[in-house]
Amino acid sequence: METTILNIRGMTCNGCVASVTRVLTALGGVDGVEVALAAGHATVRFDPSLIDVGRLESAVRAVGFETP
Numbered sequence: 001m002e003t004t005i006l007n008i009r010g011m012t013c014n015g016c017v018a019s020v021t022r023v024l025t026a027l028g029g030v031d032g033v034e035v036a037l038a039a040g041h042a043t044v045r046f047d048p049s050l051i052d053v054g055r056l057e058s059a060v061r062a063v064g065f066e067t068p
Ligand SMILES: [Cu+2]
Pocket: 011, 012, 013, 014, 015, 016, 017
């Protein structure tokens, strides 16, 4: 397992936190997600043999947030 911190722009409330958490948790290879609203990031634990950071970021963008 590997851990990465994704910067996420556009989260304004706990509903946003729930959306980001849900979409990341649903991905195969993702083992743990912790979203920090105030900091604007998500700490994601994932298996690098199953998924990469680019796919984590595109999942976040797909639900309407930016990954600068
Ligand atoms: Cu929100």
